[in-house]
Amino acid sequence: MKSSLLPYFLFFFTLHCFAQKEGFDLEDKRVLVVYGGWEGHQPKYFGEKIAKWLKDQKAKVLVSDSTSVYSDPKIMGDLDLIIQHITMSELTQDQSKGLLQAIASGVGLAGCHGGLGDSFRNNTEYQYMVGGQFVKHPGGQVTYTVNFKNNEDPIVKGLNDFSLHSEQYYMHIDPAIEVLATTRFSGTNDYWIEGSEIPVVWKKMYGKGKVFYSSIGHSKDTFEIPEFWSVLTRGLNWAAN
Numbered sequence: 001m002k003s004s005l006l007p008y009f010l011f012f013f014t015l016h017c018f019a020q021k022e023g024f025d026l027e028d029k030r031v032l033v034v035y036g037g038w039e040g041h042q043p044k045y046f047g048e049k050i051a052k053w054l055k056d057q058k059a060k061v062l063v064s065d066s067t068s069v070y071s072d073p074k075i076m077g078d079l080d081l082i083i084q085h086i087t088m089s090e091l092t093q094d095q096s097k098g099l100l101q102a103i104a105s106g107v108g109l110a111g112c113h114g115g116l117g118d119s120f121r122n123n124t125e126y127q128y129m130v131g132g133q134f135v136k137h138p139g140g141q142v143t144y145t146v147n148f149k150n151n152e153d154p155i156v157k158g159l160n161d162f163s164l165h166s167e168q169y170y171m172h173i174d175p176a177i178e179v180l181a182t183t184r185f186s187g188t189n190d191y192w193i194e195g196s197e198i199p200v201v202w203k204k205m206y207g208k209g210k211v212f213y214s215s216i217g218h219s220k221d222t223f224e225i226p227e228f229w230s231v232l233t234r235g236l237n238w239a240a241n
């Protein structure tokens with residue numbers, strides 16, 4: 001090898017080793033990425049970013065900017081994973097039925113922030129599937145800490161607690177979720193919630209489908225936090241397998 005190529009070789013070799021170490025198993029997985037809803041969460045940016053990463057893992061990716069895909073039985077019947085990033089918005093009855101049936105029958109579901117935890121506010125069966133619903137981020141942008149739990153779980157194994165400046169989601173929570181990280185509220189904003197510990201990362205089942213969620217992900221910069229990116233990619237990998 002020419003010595004001038006050595007740095008490139010080392011770079012890609014390191015990337016390769018990192019991918020091996022993370023143990024992603026997404027090759028040929030059929031993944032549907034659906035984005036839309038409130039523009040403040042930059043749904044297209046997230047959809048394209050995660051689709052690119054999935055393609056790098058050799059997954060078969062279909063990207064849609066419309067929930068109409070949920071009512072297409074041909075597409076929904078041939079998936080391993082759905083990644084959704086749609087804040088608020090609404091589903092038609094057919095779309096809701098298509099999504100719920102797919103997950104219940106064994107398709108995985110993954111997402112973050114308002115894209116999965118604050119979608120379709122009038123759809124309680126959807127909330128029952130996800131395992132939690134955003135209700136408020138007291139104080140808007142605040143600095144808060146994420147504490148990992150259950151360090152033996154592969155999704156959070158080896159990750160250190162970290163702090164970030166973003167929206168700290170206060171959520172109504174299903175006790176059937178398996179909590180992988182939490183955050184504690186200081187009470188600086190809304191004194192009566194001081195000390196409340198709210199899940200930030202969880203996994204759960206809905207029928208035969210695996211559901212993964214993290215409440216981080218308000219803005220582009222949050223996806224650059226290494227701990228969060230690890231949790232997100234490991235979580236969707238878990239949900240797809």
Ligand SMILES: [Zn+2]
Pocket residue numbers: 041113114167217218
């Ligand atoms: Zn937000």
